[in-house]
Amino acid sequence: MKIRASDLPLLFSLNALLEEENVTRAASRMAVSQPAMSGQLARLRDLFGDPLLVPSETGRGMVSTARGQALKEPLRDALRTLQSVVADPAEFDPARHERTFTLAANDNAAAMLGIQLINRLKADRRSRLRLALRSVDPSAIAVLLERGEVDLLLASEAAIPQGFRRERILDENFEMAQRKGHPRGQDSLTAETYAALDHVIVSGVGGFRSAIDDMLEKQRLTRLVAVAVAYYGLVPPILEATDLVATLPSRFLRRFEASLDRFALPFDLRPFSLSMAWHARFDGDPAHLWLRRQLALSADAAGTGAPR
Secondary structure, rough: OOOOOOHHHHHHHHHHHHHOOHHHHHHHOOOOHHHHHHHHHHHHHHHOOOOOOOEEOOOOEEEHHHHHHHHHHHHHHHHHHHHHHHHOOOOOOOOOOOOEEEOOOOHHHHHHHHHHHHHOOOOOOOOOOOOEEEOOOOOOOOHHHHHHHOOOEEEEEEHHOOOOEEEEEEEEEEEEEEEEOOOOOOOOOOOHHHHHEEEEEEEEOOOOOOOOHHHHOOOOOOOOOEEEOOOOHHHHHHHHHOOOOEEEHHHHHHHOOOOOOOOOOOOOOOEEEOOOOOOOOOOHHHHHHHHHHHHHHHOOHHHHHHOO
């Protein structure tokens, strides 16, 4: 098989077809019509002497042939290398370079480090850098990192998919928070007084249990978790309007000192660690290296404080 220069654009379509395994989605991704993408697939089949993709037995989408599977990863890497050669300078200058960085993080991680990072990205008024903060979809994050649609994932070690580069950038302790004027008063906590309170927790799946409940059970104590929410940002207004309490990372709680009081926990709880993760192909990318450095500096500057 001999590919002519005029056939090179077809390789980008082939990459989209092999990744999407669906002609309609590949056409949308390449901004062409479905008939045009079908025509390109026919041309690719002639070029490679192989069907490359065949209809799925389930009737939904297509599946790659053995030849298509063998082409998928080398083709993706080759196209990324080509795009990097064309688009990226040998060195990254944040004052001159125009680029959008995308970070995946929950609302707590985004709030803790996002503002610091934004200030660093916009430190030079000439900067044309942009930052997109998006939520984490655990079922899709590995693919998004691999494709480069997400530059960095900010998450706990347990939430980072296997096989990705990672660097721990922040360790954080937990504290309990309650509203100003809470009827409990300002006394320090014991395990018994802590367990006797009504709690709200953050759980992406709506669960009402955490490692804290396991620790309390070892002391023959049980707490009532009355409310579970999906987002950290929902907790402060709930605490401000009720007599519920919550146990959350210190840096998160320090942003609400005007309305919430913080207290040291009456037991040892493993610190909360936050790491950044990325795909290995970006290890040496100058812009990516710069972004990782700025995020690490943002974590260093996130601030300190002590509970009551």
